Amino acid sequence: MTRHHVEVGGRRLAWLQAGQGNPVVLLHAFPLTADMWQPQLETVPHGWRLIAPDLRGLGESAGPPARSVDDHAEDVLALLRHLNVEKAVIGGLSIGGYITFAVYRRAAQRFRALVLADTRAEPDTQEARAGREQMQAAVREKGAAAAADAMLPKLLRPSALTDPSAAGERDTLRALMLSNTPQGIIDALETLKTRPDSAPTLGLINVPTLIVVGEEDQATPPALSEAMRANIRTAPVTKVVIPNAGHMSNVEQPAAFNAALWNFLHTL
Secondary structure, eight states, X not given: OEEEEEEETTEEEEEEEEESEEEEEXXXXXXXXXXXXXXXXXXXXXXXXXXXXXXXXXXXXXXXXXXXXXXXXXXXHHHHHHTTOSOEEEEEETHHHHHHHHHHHHHGGGEEEEEEESOOSSOOOXXXXXXXXXXXXXXXXXXXXXXXXXXXXXXXXXXXXXXXXXXXXXXXXXXXXXXXXXXXXXXXXXXXXXXXXXXXXXXXXXXOEEEEEXXXXXXXXXXXXXXXXXXXXXXXXXXXXXXXOOSOHHHHSHHHHHHHHHHHHHTO
């Protein structure tokens, strides 16, 4: 696994990369960094190259504030152009999924296949937007720790919050959240609360699609993944529910997540 950086149009794009061959781009969750994909970066199968960018304002990517899914989508496309990648498997988890929808709307021809993990097509409700604004205020006052305190219970399966054997998961996710700047987290919250309804996009998808969801995901429950599966009508869809996992299914159950992802890639 190697870390890379490039300056493009006044932005600093940073990404992790492992393997060689057909490209797979995975976009991370809020309020984390590309390092959340380490369990996948360490197990890339032969013939594939995994590219995991830091979203602008998080991790080591920087530049003018990105406050919409379209801002982030343009960064993904800029990275593909820099890497001379014409087509890729592109996907993401949580906010990474929202941005994946935006990339698809802008450049569907770039997709060989699509991965939607622990995400949803619907926009924020009014109540959810109010919650984002409250978190923005808390982060302004107390820093990244406010986001970590609020988000950790939402990211993991309920039992992982007290189970001693899950201490590593809790510590890893909290450290990644605390590594981000308050302003980067605030801008990412703006992206979340202003994202458009992607339900109409589901009907446009015409490439093989993998949907993965943790069985105990409280943030984007399995019923929302089933709704996505039902509304992708013009492409083959593989849906995998991962037992004993919450919103961070790739971190909580990496072996099961990797099996779902790598098996899907082998079908392409």
